[in-house]
Amino acid sequence: MVGRGMEVYSLTYSSKAAGPLEDGAIERMLYGAQVNNALDGITGFLMYDGRSFVQVLEGTQPAIEDVMERITGDPRHCDVVVTDQRTIKQRAFPDWTMGFLRLDGTTGNAEAVERALRRDTPAPVRDLLMTMSAMMKQPS
Numbered sequence: 001m002v003g004r005g006m007e008v009y010s011l012t013y014s015s016k017a018a019g020p021l022e023d024g025a026i027e028r029m030l031y032g033a034q035v036n037n038a039l040d041g042i043t044g045f046l047m048y049d050g051r052s053f054v055q056v057l058e059g060t061q062p063a064i065e066d067v068m069e070r071i072t073g074d075p076r077h078c079d080v081v082v083t084d085q086r087t088i089k090q091r092a093f094p095d096w097t098m099g100f101l102r103l104d105g106t107t108g109n110a111e112a113v114e115r116a117l118r119r120d121t122p123a124p125v126r127d128l129l130m131t132m133s134a135m136m137k138q139p140s
Helices: 023-040 061-073 110-116 123-137
Strands: 008-017 043-048 052-059 077-088 099-102
Touching: 008 061, 023 043, 023 061, 052 061, 052 077, 061 077
Parallel strands: 043 099
Antiparallel strands: 008 052, 008 077, 043 052
8 A cells, every 4th residue: 555645646537338237247346346456555436327437546556557457458348538647645535445336326335425525525535526426427
């Protein structure tokens, strides 16, 4: 894991689901991401609206590049577009190996997202979650 005081690489991407994903497939994908991310020191957050994904990944640049290589090669994803990448001083999602919110409200960390959008949350995190939500609402 990236130590305290060290800069962290953050990458945000969007993609479309190549086909319908049943809840079991999403749960398996999340579990695999959480296990791998914990081993690789990666944190992040994933939003899914039934058609599209938006994900933020945080960690070392080589670890994030490895994850992106797996994602772009994953047949469940298509039209993968990196929408933001930067070095940050602290993680936006330090406690989540992979937080998840399904925008129809059936699964995920809705309460955690609501807490993250409260006023005491740092503006960059709040802005990021709002941007992610807006990206998910764009017509396909």
